[in-house]
Amino acid sequence: MRVSTQRIEVTLETLLESVDLAEDITLRVANAVGFDEEQGYRIGMSVREAVINAYSYGNNQDRARRIFVVFELLPAHMVIHVRDQGAGFRLEDVPDPLAEENLLKTSGRGLFLIRSFMDGLDVTRPQSGGAEVIMTKRYPASRAASPAGASEA
């Protein structure tokens, strides 16, 4: 893991354990930049769901592939990128889990939860390949103006 004040990069193996690890790191970062426990839970679950997507669908549980997580600590908000090495997908192609015909499906709620818990969600197909889930979260009002406290995560 490479750490600087404004940017934290983590490379994960495509392993089930990476899901918990990504969430643990996220909780530390969220706490360090001033999010309370409830907001930390929501941000942590969002990253968890993005990494589950990368692990299960993007990288198809192929251990040779990697999952890249980047935290950008910007002045007013945090941006979190989760990129896999799969075929990529378009957000608009993901079925609505709230549609009557999808309510009893056993999967397909991860991106919906991210959208519910974060302020912004986008999915891109970077030139380097794969899918990149980009999530944004505004800092709490109680937080100091400049990013701080993330020198270690």
Add this chain to the structure above:
Amino acid sequence: MDLKATNRDIGSATVVDISGRITLGEGSAALRTLVRQLLDHGRKQIVLNLADVNYIDSSGIGELVSSFTAVKKEGGELKLLNLTKKIHDLLLITKLFTVFDVHTDEQKAVSSFTS
């Protein structure tokens, strides 16, 4: 903490006290195995007591749905008891609160089975 569960038979109903996490991997798999074993033993009136489940992710939600439909397919009913606030909120935003029969009183949950 991984998922732990103990069963209590109350008449024709089985109350399953679950604690820990229902998440991708062992937690979800353990719940799946548990419900399938109950069905194999003819226990089709199942109450999942989730009071001590401190975390659930989308895989865990999916497993609850899978259990619900598996029990229903066998002619039984699966009910939920004592949701934590986090699970309550997750079921609300995913519209599953209207799908599951959710209770806060064990006795009422057990007596609510239709057959």
